Amino acid sequence: MNVDKTRSENQQSNEMKPMSIRRVEFDSLEGLNQAFEAMTAMICCGNQGGPGCTCGSMGG
């Protein structure tokens, strides 16, 4: 069973395309952390706090 699976995988691997990896860059938004924090004030701890509920879920 495993032998068959391995043979099949080896066959598959020969058909694999070359590995392609590209990093999604978020760097251009650096400096906007304060905006992100302000825009997530209601998400906080999800626990009936609110803007500035001080739960610290965003590290404050």
Next chain:
Amino acid sequence: MERRDFHTFGKDGRHYVFLTDLVSLFEIDADTSAVLARVEAGETPFGEGVRQRWQQFCDHMDELARSMPKAKALRSPEDIPDHVIGLYLFVSQQCNLRCTYCYADEGEYGQPGKMNKEVVRQTFDRFFSEGQRHQVTFFGGEPLMNLPVVNKTIELADEYRKAGKADIAFNVVTNGTIYSKKIETLFRDHISDVTFSLDGPKALQDEQRPSKSGWSSHDKISKNIERLTADTQVNWGIRSIVTSQGCDQVEEIYRHLNEFGPGGIGLVDADVPTDHPLYMDDEAYERFVEQIVAVNRKGLRSFVEGGQPVAFEYPFYILFHFVSRTHNLYHCNAGTNLLAVTAEGDVYPCHRFVGIDEFRMGNVADPALRESAPFQDIRKRFMHTTVDERSGCCDCWARYLCGGSCDKYSYTEHGDMEPPVERHCHYIKTVIEVLLPDVAAVIEQPAERLELMQRLRAGLSCRIGAKGGEEVHVA
């Protein structure tokens, strides 16, 4: 690299891998994604081809990791300062509503009463005398039912500020049903942030949040939100509790709350026992999550397309972590830099633990409170419950974006703070998997990225109270 260090997923024919420790996202080819999915699922043994591709991927990522700055922890145990940053002050353990899902015994927490000014003074003595900045949230019950002590607290804060002992900002969480000129003045002059509790359209609100005297809570809060936010710099938002009654109306609830203007909107599922009629069963909860994701997706599109400037929070939550490349080690600051003080002066790790004896840290009347064994033991217990230490979290790919479940929710479900709440895990993973590719697509389109940045700056100026900012609704 181990299984716990990555997660691969696909959306709209594209394939991605998220690297947990680096807090980074990569688009990858379909074949590599398929290999990673098998490794992640714990499948063995592999054929040589799969093994080679896995090794190739690991080598590539190891090299990349060496060239990138390491991600930072938002707060690690050694970074946590000794002083309290946020404090919930239960000025009133009485309420004029009897909400059907209230976890607090109609706001009384088993001990109905109002805080007196001596408890306020003792609270200040214990926590606010070291020249630090603090945030006090008036909470209840309905905190505006004890306006004299609210005002006394503000007077005392002014004394402390003048003496250089503390710089204190004030927030309120209110059901919004009480209005007076004094409250309007209070909001205008002294309150930084207000959260109104409003569940949705009139029928839903009045069903879930009935008054004790028979009037419509929806009618009162609708009028009062307008009056209390009309001529003020205060930041404000609306929190809706979603139950089995409202779980199929999420978009309708959102639209209704959105009509009140440029405040934030928060939607959260009710914390009720599984046998409670308002508890969402698994199917209802799944529909709730789907709608939350749908509203978030619409909000992001609306935000970058320049139509009605409406946003929903999760895209920005994701952006925060990816741009800052930070690890969330905790769900929140409870028990360390966040505490709650009841009307009687009892101290708890946060507003949600109030009334649970196991978590009573002491009383503000005790001059040695902060050095006492119960206080220190509970504080250490919270401090050491990082996501890396929590069973069920430490091997999760989403751990640093999540920080773990709410300690109170875990305690309610498991009698233990460490194990995660499965629903919370499903919620946060779903949000990330669906929204992260959307956010990435925006970032990769120069025009949309620019629009996002401009609107974020405009939104920030609005949210922090500066006049002239473009109105942006956030939820």
